[in-house]
Amino acid sequence: MAAREDFTRLTGPYRRELIAHCYRMTGSLDEAEDLVQETYLRAWRSFGGFEGRSSLRTWLYRIATNVCLNALEHGRRRVLPAGLPAGERGDAAWLQPLPDRLAGLGSEDPADPAEVAVTRQSVRLALVAALQYLPPRHRAVLILRDVLAWRAVSDAVLEMPPLAAWFRGPAAIGRFLASRVLNPQALAGPGAMRMVPAPANGQPGFACYLRHGNGGYHAHAIQVLEPRAAGLGRVTIFLGPGLFASFGLPLALTPDLVLA
Numbered sequence: 145m146a147a148r149e150d151f152t153r154l155t156g157p158y159r160r161e162l163i164a165h166c167y168r169m170t171g172s173l174d175e176a177e178d179l180v181q182e183t184y185l186r187a188w189r190s191f192g193g194f195e196g197r198s199s200l201r202t203w204l205y206r207i208a209t210n211v212c213l214n215a216l217e218h219g220r221r222r223v224l225p226a227g228l229p230a231g232e233r234g235d236a237a238w239l240q241p242l243p244d245r246l247a248g249l250g251s252e253d254p255a256d257p258a259e260v261a262v263t264r265q266s267v268r269l270a271l272v273a274a275l276q277y278l279p280p281r282h283r284a285v286l287i288l289r290d291v292l293a294w295r296a297v298s299d300a301v302l303e304m305p306p307l308a309a310w311f312r313g314p315a316a317i318g319r320f321l322a323s324r325v326l327n328p329q330a331l332a333g334p335g336a337m338r339m340v341p342a343p344a345n346g347q348p349g350f351a352c353y354l355r356h357g358n359g360g361y362h363a364h365a366i367q368v369l370e371p372r373a374a375g376l377g378r379v380t381i382f383l384g385p386g387l388f389a390s391f392g393l394p395l396a397l398t399p400d401l402v403l404a
């Protein structure tokens with residue numbers, strides 16, 4: 145019992161950064177959480193033989209990286225629509241967002257501000273998407289060496305996984321928004337949408353709810369924004385209600401919960 149308590153006390157503080165690490169490796173929140181569970185299982189089995197030749201943190205990262213590499217041997221690269229060749233669609237494995245609360249980036253987390261800033265940069269959607277194009281072992285070396293402060297260069301982009309369609313540039317994005325979002329007929333008039341804060345990947349994010357006939361609002365999409373000095377560089381809209389539970393959000397806002 146004492147050994148288990150020591151293990152939990154010593155390794156527990158690293159869980160969230162290991163989730164961020166496995167997420168950077170795989171591009172998948174679901175896989176990252178499973179891989180961290182496997183990491184802790186392996187670490188527990190080997191804890192009695194840990195001799196302290198490296199730091200406990202380094203030891204855990206080594207185990208987590210090996211777990212990720214094993215998983216990636218048979219996995220598919222996760223992408224965003226902007227990363228697909230023209231015309232390719234269908235069975236793509238889509239990159240998933242990482243809720244800030246699972247990466248230790250929430251406002252309630254007492255982490256070192258410098259560490260928070262580094263983590264925010266390292267889990268930005270565009271960067272994680274770019275990492276997926278590297279072979280898994282090269283990806284691991286880059287991440288473990290902490291060469292994560294570089295920024296992916298991209299135009300203003302709007303994308304909506306799991307749809308393969310995406311739009312680049314203010315003109316194309318503006319035409320799409322005018323026809324599909326800003327058009328009152330498309331969203332059934334004013335007040336058809338409610339937005340709830342849902343930060344992800346160290347970036348601003350919102351959960352979008354659409355109004356239904358009963359007066360309530362149903363889960364529609366998670367939107368992740370990439371702000372820049374001159375405005376928004378990228379808006380990624382993860383369509384569907386499947387991710388709302390990961391953000392701790394309900395699938396519906398009943399009339400009594402809807403804020404004016």
